[in-house]
Amino acid sequence: MLKSNEDRASGVVTSGRWGQIYDDLKSAILAHNIAPGTKLPEDELGEVYSVSRTLVRAALQALAHDRLVQLEPNRGAFVAKPTKREAREVFEARAIIEPKVAAMAAAIAKPSDVKVLRRHLDEEHKAIHDGRQGDAVMLSARFHEGIAEIAGQTILTEIITSLCSRSALIISLYSRRADTFCESHAHHALVDAIAANSELDASELMTSHLVDLLSGIDVSESAGPQRKLSEILRGF
Amino acid sequence: MLKSNEDRASGVVTSGRWGQIYDDLKSAILAHNIAPGTKLPEDELGEVYSVSRTLVRAALQALAHDRLVQLEPNRGAFVAKPTKREAREVFEARAIIEPKVAAMAAAIAKPSDVKVLRRHLDEEHKAIHDGRQGDAVMLSARFHEGIAEIAGQTILTEIITSLCSRSALIISLYSRRADTFCESHAHHALVDAIAANSELDASELMTSHLVDLLSGIDVSESAGPQRKLSEILRGF
DNA sequence: CCGCGCAAGATTGGATTCATTTCTTCGTCA
DNA sequence: TGACGAAGAAATGAATCCAATCTTGCGCGG
Incomplete structure (x- = not known):
């Protein structure tokens, strides 16, 4: 563990x-x-x-x-059982915050920072390869946190950490694809952009990465799980 | 109260x-x-x-x-006594998040939403006029929350609420100008932009508003309050 | 006179205990 | 047989109690 x-x-x-x-x-x-x-x-x-x-x-x-x-x-x-609305909002929030943070990180990333990220990536890859899905999800989250740390933003790091935690829950509830967390090539591309100090690429890659994550989630608004039974059965 | x-x-x-x-x-x-x-x-x-x-x-x-x-x-x-670094980071986080949220709000704001905001503004103005600084700070925070609510983002609303709370603490610690919260004309302009459904204006007005707020804060890195006394007095 | 050490008081950390609410089960009645 | 209801069981809510730590002030010695 x-x-x-x-x-x-x-x-x-x-x-x-x-x-x-x-x-x-x-x-x-x-x-x-x-x-x-x-x-x-x-x-x-x-x-x-x-x-x-x-x-x-x-x-x-x-x-x-x-x-x-x-x-x-x-x-x-x-x-917690996040509703689909919550699920959507979590990823919308991440889509607003993380690309900017990734750009900040890319702007000031030192080679040593990139090294740390790549080490994260290795662990993530190993976890996926070993079939330890739980660890993979957590390592993926920690990768996103690592970017925020490089940006030097402790408060935004906390926010992203929290959102990533909720994302893990959401994935466990609404994941359609089994590989929702296996998109490590997206992480690789992100690291490359950050290593190259190219803010724009980092921002865009992060955006598309989050869009991709969201696309693996079933957020269709089918009768929210939060509706009370008494509400649903009112018509009988 | x-x-x-x-x-x-x-x-x-x-x-x-x-x-x-x-x-x-x-x-x-x-x-x-x-x-x-x-x-x-x-x-x-x-x-x-x-x-x-x-x-x-x-x-x-x-x-x-x-x-x-x-x-x-x-x-x-x-x-809590936020450090200056925390103070800076709080406003940097807000600068990343709130302009986008303001744009979202502007995109979908209904007249009824605008009405609520204007009512907030009235209360804020009254509080300032009456010299109730504490209430003014809280109402200012609630104004920002209100925008996020219009955007229909409950999670981002929570995040912004939290950041506004911390901002209130920061202002009480580091405010240079006594009128740090008196810039209600900025709020007025924001409401106008939102009422006109102009996303770009809302976003830019929010950005400049936050920059203005930060400019009223003394965030110079003078010997952080977090440094231990033993550290500061080492030279004696 | 000043600094060090120790003991008493005060305050927090955590466990235990009591009260209240909810859930379960069993019995009764329609 | 199924539904309603009450009593017991179980879990949570909150107060109290005990232990551990920190602070304070006094006394002793240098």
């Missing part, structure tokens, strides 16, 4: 030791080891990690803030 | 009744009623709101995730 690096990126997890539970749950969710909609009972998690519900609740609250779990009052925590 | 509308925007505060504490503290921080760096002791807040520290801790954790308070292990919670 890949270790999460969220604590480094977010900086929020500074206090207490619920950060471990947070990271662990997050990894499990992003790697698709826990299906969306799954209930996350506090007792059970406390048992698993040998801690009281207090820490579990803290971790769940943090995950809820990341929109990776949904807290329902008096009912508990569930792995 | 203006009532916060964060619960509506975020949707995270669905469970428990710590949302009230969260909203209240957030309003106080954004309205500059609590200075950055102020310690927020759990006991004291629990006393104020007549709840146990449990709920206070939950609220503080949520605020920490918003980067409005900083949690230091075994030391407690403090109102």
